[in-house]
Amino acid sequence: MKILGISAFYHDSAACVLDQGRIVAAAQEERFTRIKHDHNFPLHAVRYCLAEAGVDADGLDAVAFYDKPLLKFHRILETYFGMAPSGFRSFFQALPVWMKKKIWIPVEIEKALKAAGVEPPEKLYFPEHHESHAASAFYPSPYQNAAVLTVDGVGEWATSTISNGEGGRLEILKELGFPHSLGLLYSAFTYFTGFRVNSGEYKLMGLAPYGKPVYRDKILDEMIDLKEDGSFRMKMKYFGYLDTLRMTSSPFDEFFGGPPRKAETPLTRREMDIARSIQEVTEIIVLRMARHARTITGHKHLCMAGGVALNCVANGKILREGIFDDIWIQPASGDAGGALGAAMAVWHNALGNRREADDKNDAMSGAYLGPEFADDDIAVYLETHGYPHEKLSDEEWAPRLAQLIADEKVIGLHQGRMEFGPRALGGRSIVGDARSPKMQSVMNLKIKYRESFRPFAPTCLEERISDFFAIDRPSPYMLLVAPVNEERQIALRGDEEDLDITEWVNRPRSDVPAITHVDHSARIQSVGKKYNPRYHALIKAFEDLTGYGIVINTSFNVRGEPIVCTPEEAYQCFMRTEMDFLVLGSYLLDKKTQPAWSEDGDWRDKIALD
Amino acid sequence: MASNAQNASLTVWNPSGVDRSARAAKKLKQIRTGAALQGAIGLILALVIYLFLSKIFGVIVCSIALLLTVLAFCAPIAVYTPIKGGLARLSTIVGTTISFVVLLALYCLFFVPFGLLFRRGRRNKLSLDFAAERSSYWIDRNASSEPSSGKKKNYEQQF
Numbered sequence: 001m002k003i004l005g006i007s008a009f010y011h012d013s014a015a016c017v018l019d020q021g022r023i024v025a026a027a028q029e030e031r032f033t034r035i036k037h038d039h040n041f042p043l044h045a046v047r048y049c050l051a052e053a054g055v056d057a058d059g060l061d062a063v064a065f066y067d068k069p070l071l072k073f074h075r076i077l078e079t080y081f082g083m084a085p086s087g088f089r090s091f092f093q094a095l096p097v098w099m100k101k102k103i104w105i106p107v108e109i110e111k112a113l114k115a116a117g118v119e120p121p122e123k124l125y126f127p128e129h130h131e132s133h134a135a136s137a138f139y140p141s142p143y144q145n146a147a148v149l150t151v152d153g154v155g156e157w158a159t160s161t162i163s164n165g166e167g168g169r170l171e172i173l174k175e176l177g178f179p180h181s182l183g184l185l186y187s188a189f190t191y192f193t194g195f196r197v198n199s200g201e202y203k204l205m206g207l208a209p210y211g212k213p214v215y216r217d218k219i220l221d222e223m224i225d226l227k228e229d230g231s232f233r234m235k236m237k238y239f240g241y242l243d244t245l246r247m248t249s250s251p252f253d254e255f256f257g258g259p260p261r262k263a264e265t266p267l268t269r270r271e272m273d274i275a276r277s278i279q280e281v282t283e284i285i286v287l288r289m290a291r292h293a294r295t296i297t298g299h300k301h302l303c304m305a306g307g308v309a310l311n312c313v314a315n316g317k318i319l320r321e322g323i324f325d326d327i328w329i330q331p332a333s334g335d336a337g338g339a340l341g342a343a344m345a346v347w348h349n350a351l352g353n354r355r356e357a358d359d360k361n362d363a364m365s366g367a368y369l370g371p372e373f374a375d376d377d378i379a380v381y382l383e384t385h386g387y388p389h390e391k392l393s394d395e396e397w398a399p400r401l402a403q404l405i406a407d408e409k410v411i412g413l414h415q416g417r418m419e420f421g422p423r424a425l426g427g428r429s430i431v432g433d434a435r436s437p438k439m440q441s442v443m444n445l446k447i448k449y450r451e452s453f454r455p456f457a458p459t460c461l462e463e464r465i466s467d468f469f470a471i472d473r474p475s476p477y478m479l480l481v482a483p484v485n486e487e488r489q490i491a492l493r494g495d496e497e498d499l500d501i502t503e504w505v506n507r508p509r510s511d512v513p514a515i516t517h518v519d520h521s522a523r524i525q526s527v528g529k530k531y532n533p534r535y536h537a538l539i540k541a542f543e544d545l546t547g548y549g550i551v552i553n554t555s556f557n558v559r560g561e562p563i564v565c566t567p568e569e570a571y572q573c574f575m576r577t578e579m580d581f582l583v584l585g586s587y588l589l590d591k592k593t594q595p596a597w598s599e600d601g602d603w604r605d606k607i608a609l610d
Numbered sequence: 611m612a613s614n615a616q617n618a619s620l621t622v623w624n625p626s627g628v629d630r631s632a633r634a635a636k637k638l639k640q641i642r643t644g645a646a647l648q649g650a651i652g653l654i655l656a657l658v659i660y661l662f663l664s665k666i667f668g669v670i671v672c673s674i675a676l677l678l679t680v681l682a683f684c685a686p687i688a689v690y691t692p693i694k695g696g697l698a699r700l701s702t703i704v705g706t707t708i709s710f711v712v713l714l715a716l717y718c719l720f721f722v723p724f725g726l727l728f729r730r731g732r733r734n735k736l737s738l739d740f741a742a743e744r745s746s747y748w749i750d751r752n753a754s755s756e757p758s759s760g761k762k763k764n765y766e767q768q769f
Contacts, residue, residue: 025618032622044622051618070769078735080717084725088717096709105768125765162748174748179736225740231747236738292748350765371619380625566623 001351002055004046005343006109007066007132007335009102011037011198014336014420015045016369017053018343021353023140025052026369026420028336031565036610037199038562041101041108042339047116048371058119064346066338067129069105071156073098075178079242087243127345129155129338130306131163131172133330136341137305138165139348139355140363141328147297149289152306152334153183153198162293165303168348168355173296179242180233182285183307185224188239189278191247193271194261198307199610205313206454208279209519210501211272215256216280223255224281230289264609267453267501279313286314290323301359302327305341309333309479310422312523316481319471331367331477332421340420366531367477368427370418371565375585378567382584387571388593392586397534401583402541405433405551409580410447412556414570415534419563423478424555425525426459426535428563428570430579432514432552434458439514439552441506446578449604450559453501455523458515461539461549462528468512468550469524478525478553484510489520514552525553560607576603638686645682645690649675 005016008029016026025048030036032044050060076094080087101108106124113120127135133150148163148170159181162174187197190204226232238255240246253259261271290302302324309315310333319327330337347353375391382389392400404411410432419425430447432439434456444452460467462474471482483489488510496504496518510516529536543549556570557563558577564570567584574582574589575597582589652675660668681690728734741747 048618048622051621052614054614068768070767074769075735080721081725081728082734082736082738084717084722087721088714091717091721092710092713095713123766126768127765161751172751175751176747177737177749179738180747225742225747227744227746229746229748233737233740233747235740242736346765371622372615373619373623373625374616377616377619377623377625381627384626567625568623568627 001061001347002053002059003062003064003343003346004049004055004060004113005064005066005339005341005346006042006046007338007342008041008105008108009039010335011039012334012336013039013042013045014332014339015042015049016340016343016420017049017055018347019053021344021347021355023340023363023365023369025049026332026336026340027371027418028332028420028562030562031370031418034562034569036560036562036608041112043112043115046112050116050118052371055118057117060113060118060121062121062123062125062346063109063113064125064127064132064342065105065109066127066132066335066342068126068156069102072129073103075154075157079179083243089245090243093245125342125346125350127342127349128158128172130158130161130175131170131345131349132338132341133305133333134161134163134165134170134172134303134341135345135349136330136332136337137303137309137328138163138170139344140330140340141165141301141303142357142360142362143299143301143303143326143328144355144357144359145299146301146303146328147293147299147324148303148305149286149293149309150304150306151182151286151289151308153187154178154181159183160289160306162289162296164297164299168353170345170349176231179236179239182232182282184239184241184247185234186278186282186308186311188241188247188252189274192252192256192260193274194263194265194267196263196610197247201307202310203451203454204275205279205311206517207267207272207275208313209276209517209521210453210504211269211274211276212497213277213280214273215277218255219277219281220284226285226288228288229292229295230285230287231292232285269497272501279311282308282311283314283317286311287317287321287323290318290321294323300325303329305330305333305337307334312479313481313521315479316471316521319480320482326473328362329477329479330421331364331419331423331479333479334422336421364420364477367419367421367423367425368417368531369420370427372417373414373567373585375587378584378587381567382587382589386595387589389584389587389589392588394586397586398537398541399544400588401538401581402545404581405431405542406545408433408436408439410439410443410578412570412574412579412582413535413538414556414564414567414582414584416532418565421477423525424553424563425476425478426527426532426553428556428565429459429553430556431459431538431554434512434515434550434552435546435548437506437508437513441502443514443552443554448554448557448559449577453505455517456515456552456554457523457525458512458550459525459527459535459539459553460551461536461543462526464543464549465524465526469522471524474526474528475524476526476528476531478523481521481523484512484516484520484522488512489516512548512550515550558607560610641686641690642682645679645686649679649682651675652678 013029027045029042030038151160158175160176238252240249656672
C-alpha cells in the first residue's frame with residue numbers, strides 16, 4: 001500500500017511517500033522551486049516522491065494531508081470574533097487566501113496528482129496537525145514505547161501536546177490551546193530582535209550565548225503565567241499576532257525600552273540579552289513540559305517534533321537533565337515533517353497497522369530521503385557545459401578530499417540523496433577544516449554571506465563523538481547541542497562582553513575553534529557508516545591525516561536561498577561564492593580551472609535575505 | 611543506482627540543461643494561444659454589447675479585443691506582454707478594492723456585532739485570562755469540550 005503525505009499552505013510545504021509503512025521518499029517543495037520556505041502546494045515534491053516510489057497511474061492508495069483545514073478555519077474565525085472590532089487588517093489579508101485555496105484541499109490534491117500523471121485515490125485523510133507532528137516523532141523513532149512532546153506555533157487549536165506512544169498506537173493526552181504558544185512566543189522575540197519570523201528563530205538561538213539573561217525573570221513574572229507542569233498562558237497585551245500584522249505590540253516595546261530592531265542593523269547588547277533571556281525561558285518551559293510528559297506517561301523515552309523541537313540547545317538540556325533515558329527528535333521537526341507524520345498517522349492510527357521497533361535503530365534512513373543524481377547524468381551536465389572536472393575513483397575520493405580540507409580549502413559537497421529537514425548532513429554540505437581559526441569568518445563572509453556572529457556546526461565520526469563533546473550517544477541529525485570537552489576548551493578571558501561581536505567571534509575557544517560557539521558549545525552531527533558511507537570515509541581519511549575526526553559542516557546554500565538540490569544549483573552556488581572546490585558525486589571541480597561565471601544582473605538582488 | 615531513483619531524479623533535473631530556444635518557443639505558443647482565446651471571448655462579449663446594450667461600446671470592445679490579439683501574434687514579447695502585465699496590475703487594483711469593500715462590510719456587519727455579543731455573553735473561545743488558582747492549563751483531550759479536543763478521531767473529515 002502506498003500513501004502520499006502532504007503539508008502545504010502555511011510554511012515549508014513538503015511531500016512524502018510510504019510504501020507498506022516504510023519511508024521511501026520525502027522532500028520539501030522549496031528545494032525544487034528555489035523559494036525559501038515555499039508554502040505553495042508541493043507539486044514538484046509530490047511528483048518527485050511518486051516517481052521515487054515507482055507509483056504508476058493507478059498505484060496510489062491514499063493521500064494524507066497534515067491538518068484539518070476546516071477546524072483550522074474555525075480557529076481563524078473564532079479569533080476574529082474574539083478580537084473584533086480590531087483585527088480587520090489581518091482579516092483582509094487572511095480571508096481571501098482561505099476562500100480561494102485553503103478550504104479546497106481535496107481539489108488541490110486532485111489537480112496535483114493529475115498533473116503528476118497519477119489517478120487520485122478514493123481515500124483522503126486529514127489527521128490533526130499535532131497528531132501529524134506526534135506521528136512524525138514517534139513512528140520513525142527507535143522506541144517501541146515513548147512519551148511524545150510536540151511544541152510549535154499553532155495547528156488547528158493546539159499549540160503543544162503530550163501523547164502516549166505504544167507500539168502502533170499514538171494517543172494525544174493533553175494539549176495547550178491557542179493563543180498560548182511557545183512557538184509564537186519565541187517567534188515574537190525573533191521578530192523583535194530584527195530576524196525574520198519562521199526563518200530566523202535559530203539565529204536568535206545562536207545569538208543567545210552572547211547575552212545575559214537580564215530579562216528572564218521579568219518575562220516569567222510579567223509576560224507569562226507558567227505552571228509547574230510546563231503549561232502556561234501569555235499576557236496577550238504584549239503580543240500583536242491575534243489582531244494585527246505584527247508579532248508584538250506597543251507594551252512589548254515599552255517592556256524592553258524601545259522599538260524592535262530593524263533588520264540588517266547592528267546588533268546591540270539589548271538584543272543579545274533578550275536572546276539569552278528568551279532562550280532560558282524556553283528551556284525552563286520545555287524542561288517542565290518534558291518532566292510532566294514523563295510523569296503522566298511513565299515512559300523512559302521521549303520523542304519530540306514541532307518547530308520548537310529544532311531548538312537544539314533546549315534539546316541538549318533535556319538530555320543532560322536525565323529526565324528520560326534517551327530522546328529522539330524528528331529531523332524535519334517543522335511543518336515539512338508533518339507530511340511524513342500525516343502519512344504515518346494514517347498507516348498506523350487510521351489503518352491499524354502494527355509497528356515493531358528495536359529501541360536502537362530509527363526508520364529515517366539518516367534523513368537522506370530526497371533525490372540522488374547518477375554519475376552518468378552529472379557527466380552529461382559537465383560535458384554539455386564544458387566545465388573542467390576530474391573523476392575520482394572510489395579509492396581516491398575520500399583521501400583526496402581530506403587532503404584538500406587539511407589544506408584549508410573549502411569544499412562544496414554534493415553527493416548521495418538529499419536530506420529531508422532543515423539541516424545539511426553531508427549530502428548537500430559545505431565542508432572545511434574545523435581546526436582553522438579563520439574558517440568561521442571566511443565561511444560566514446565569503447561563502448555564506450551571512451551574519452558573522454553565527455557559529456558553524458561540526459560533523460564528527462560517530463565513534464569519536466565523546467572524544468570531542470560531552471555527550472555519550474550519537475547525534476545523527478544535528479539536533480543536540482553539547483559542550484566541547486573541557487580539555488579542548490580555551491578558557492574565556494573574562495573581557496568578552498566588552499568586545500565588539502566580531503572580535504569576540506574571532507577569539508579561539510578550543511582546538512576546533514571554527515565549530516565552538518562562544519559558550520564552548522557545539523551543535524553536533526555524528527555520522528556512521530550505515531547511511532552515509534562516503535561522508536564517513538571522508539572524515540575518517542581526514543582523521544588519518546590530521547588526527548581529528550571532525551570537520552565543519554554547513555548547508556550548501558548562501559543566505560536566503562534553500563539548500564541546493566541539483567548538481568546545476570550546486571555549481572551555481574559554487575561559482576557565486578569563494579568556495580575552492582566542488583564535488584558532484586565522483587567528480588571534483590577546481591574553482592581555478594572553471595570558466596568565468598556570468599549571469600544577468602547581480603544574483604544577490606534575486607535572493608531575499610532571510 | 612536503482613532505475614526508480616535515476617528516473618525520479620530526472621523528473622527534477624535535465625542534465626543536458628535547459629533548451630532555451632524550445633522554452634522560448636513554448637512561451638510564445640502559450641502567449642498566442644491565451645491571446646486567441648481571450649480575443650474570441652472579447653469578440654463574443656463585443657457582439658453581445660453591440661446587439662443588446664450599446665453599438666458604440668460594442669465597437670470599442672471589439673477593437674480592443676482585435677488589437678490585443680493582433681499584438682499577441684505580431685509583437686508578443688515587446689508590446690503585448692507589457693500591456694497584459696499592465697492590465698493584470700489594473701485588475702489586481704480593482705479586485706483588491708472590491709475585496710476591501712466587501713470584506714469590510716462583512717467584518718463590520720457580522721464579525722464586529724457578533725463578536726461583541728459573544729464576548730458580552732462571556733463566550734470567547736480564546737481563553738485569555740490568567741487563572742492563578744489553577745495548577746495547570748493543560749487541556750485533557752478526553753474530557754474537555756474545547757473545540758480542538760474531545761473530538762472523535764475521524765480521519766476522513768476536515769474538521
